[in-house]
Amino acid sequence: MISKEYFVHESSYVDEGVEIGKGTKVWHFSHIQGGTKIGEYCVFGQNVNVGNNVVIGNYCKIQNNVSLYEGVELQDYVFCGPSMVFTNIIEPRCEFPQQGSEFYKKTLVGYGASIGANATIVCGHDIGRFAFIAAGAVVTKNVPDYALMAGVPAKQIGWMSRHGVKLGSADAEGIMTCSKSGWKYQEAVPGVLKCLDWPEGKEVESRKWEVNLGLG
Numbered sequence: 001m002i003s004k005e006y007f008v009h010e011s012s013y014v015d016e017g018v019e020i021g022k023g024t025k026v027w028h029f030s031h032i033q034g035g036t037k038i039g040e041y042c043v044f045g046q047n048v049n050v051g052n053n054v055v056i057g058n059y060c061k062i063q064n065n066v067s068l069y070e071g072v073e074l075q076d077y078v079f080c081g082p083s084m085v086f087t088n089i090i091e092p093r094c095e096f097p098q099q100g101s102e103f104y105k106k107t108l109v110g111y112g113a114s115i116g117a118n119a120t121i122v123c124g125h126d127i128g129r130f131a132f133i134a135a136g137a138v139v140t141k142n143v144p145d146y147a148l149m150a151g152v153p154a155k156q157i158g159w160m161s162r163h164g165v166k167l168g169s170a171d172a173e174g175i176m177t178c179s180k181s182g183w184k185y186q187e188a189v190p191g192v193l194k195c196l197d198w199p200e201g202k203e204v205e206s207r208k209w210e211v212n213l214g215l216g
């Protein structure tokens, strides 16, 4: 059943066979191609192209001039900054084109992750939950949950909290505290950060619970 409780600006095109959830808004000069599934309450800015068979969760924000190509999947609450770039073919050649789903490498962007303006994601890599990709970074490897990545090629320069604050040094127990929320984080093993105040792996259920209580 295709919901019609969404908004598409008259300058934009939505092809046949697209599913869009309620409350989603598609602003000016954008194009959503066939087979794509978009969740609820997403916002697409100006000049956004969503290719065939793309999967987008709920509450995502896609800023101006972003193209989401086939093979890209966004979980809920993903932020794509203006003019950031996804890719889906690792070694493209114009003379010997690789067209068709079998050639497209997948890129999964985890729940709550943010991608800064003008960043590039080389295809075939996963971006972890709540990861933060700095403006202009070029991602060439998988990105751990909560990792703050910057530069070309992108390197991890720290950890970012769920609430979008760079985490400072750990205390004697190895705990880092988010200055915005007070929530605590700890490396479970080196390179794997866990939040001690958030049920890891149950974000979707917990988020619904928070929204129902008027907390978020």
Ligand SMILES: CC(C)(COP(=O)(O)OP(=O)(O)OC[C@H]1O[C@@H](n2cnc3c(N)ncnc32)[C@H](O)[C@@H]1OP(=O)(O)O)[C@@H](O)C(=O)NCCC(=O)NCCS
Pocket: 081, 082, 115, 116, 117, 118, 133, 134, 135, 136, 137, 150, 151, 166
């Ligand atoms: C990565 C980011 C979150 C860091 O913010 P911050 O913690 O305030 O960082 P600071 O300004 O204190 O910089 C810390 C260091 O990282 C470097 N740095 C900051 N942003 C960087 C970036 N995008 N790429 C490379 N290095 C960066 C700084 O030069 C500085 O280096 P130094 O310690 O050698 O001087 C921020 O710079 C960023 O890129 N935000 C994304 C903005 C964006 O794209 N928004 C989109 C919606 S408008």
